[in-house]
Amino acid sequence: MRNLLEFLAKFNHWFVFLALEVISMVLLFQYNNYQGSVWFSTANATAGKMLSWSAEVESFFSLSNVNEELTQRNLYLERQVKSLSDKLTETTRDSSWMRRDKLEVLKDFKLIPAKVVSNSLNRHDNLITINKGTADGVTRDMGVACGTGVVGIVYLASQHYSVVIPVLNTKSNISCQIRGRRYFGYLNWDGHNSKRAFIDDIPRHAHFKLYDLVETSGYSSVFPPGIAVGKILHVYNSVDGLSYRLEVELSTDFAKLRDVCVIDNKPMQEQLDVLRAAQDSLKTKESN
């Protein structure tokens, strides 16, 4: 045993040599083909990682442009689908000219693309700040939407920034209807789940199905008709039992809201002013 140990101690470098040489030969034969080379691919993976990172960064920057365009395009197309389908119903069933006139009027609204500067989800009354203001034509009470659906209503507009009351605010109140069925109600939020909102005032005689889509009605004068809101998840009775209360899954993901469009709706503004004047006069009557 002692002899063996002595032998090992004397010739240990040979064993080291053998071990190392075996390792290098394994490397040589195992990996030195151009397909499965680990070192080769390590080096290439390093370069590839670098390149893919830079490409990712580049595409990320261009993505924001693409996103903006898509947001606008999406809104435009959604509007077009809505108006075309409405026209179709008008030609197949005889509908009033009023609606067509309204669509004609709605044609000349303007979209102002904007970016979300700050956003919150977890509060009771969330507010969104966007990077467009009066200098860009944004004024109070304009509607804000994004590619996936409705966002909210402009509440304050400074020169370059605006504050939006999103759907996720207990004060928000947006008129919407069930797509294809025309029953309308008011969208509001209970302050809990950022993916869910409620629609009140749907009449008891309304016919609709679960998972029906909900869209803006165009009656609130802020949004043109046909902008997506979400889909119906549950139906409840309202507190007074006179109407339905629908729980809606919002189509807009407020958690990753980035690009939005402010809807400049000039002709509608007049209508809004008239409405407000009427409300004001009613209020004064009440207070009297």
Next chain:
Amino acid sequence: MNIDFLRRLLLFVVLLLAQALVLNHIHLFGYATPLLYVYFIISFNRNHPKSGILVWSFLLGLSVDVFSNTPGVATGAMTMVALLQPYVLELFIQRDSDEDLQPAIFSLGFSRYLYYSTLLTLIYCLLFFTLETFNFFNWKQWTLSVGGSTLLSVILILVVDNLRKNR
């Protein structure tokens, strides 16, 4: 963690970086590449633990391989030359020289150092290019590579040794 270890580590890093960043890109006349890192083995002093030489050289070869996409080639050749270095060094020194003699021009004398380093470099280049090409069909290219690289490497080694002596 003594001063010798740190010096060796520094030499390791300097040689590796020089090879990876500069010398690997030199292909003189299409075949001669200076393989300066053999100097790492050449500079081991007499009676340095043999396993230590092997491990150091193995690691340097491995690192060079990683940087030049030649897995196992430099590693195998370096390990082999590291095994031979103590025996080759014994051939070129007197029996009564210092126990920890550092092979250099000033300690061995120019001609003996030249022969010593040329022999080791030649063995290294032979092994390296044999492992790299791994066939002898292109023996002309192989011979030119071995000869040219040995020549270039030896010149560089002499230069570096001269620089280190002046330090």
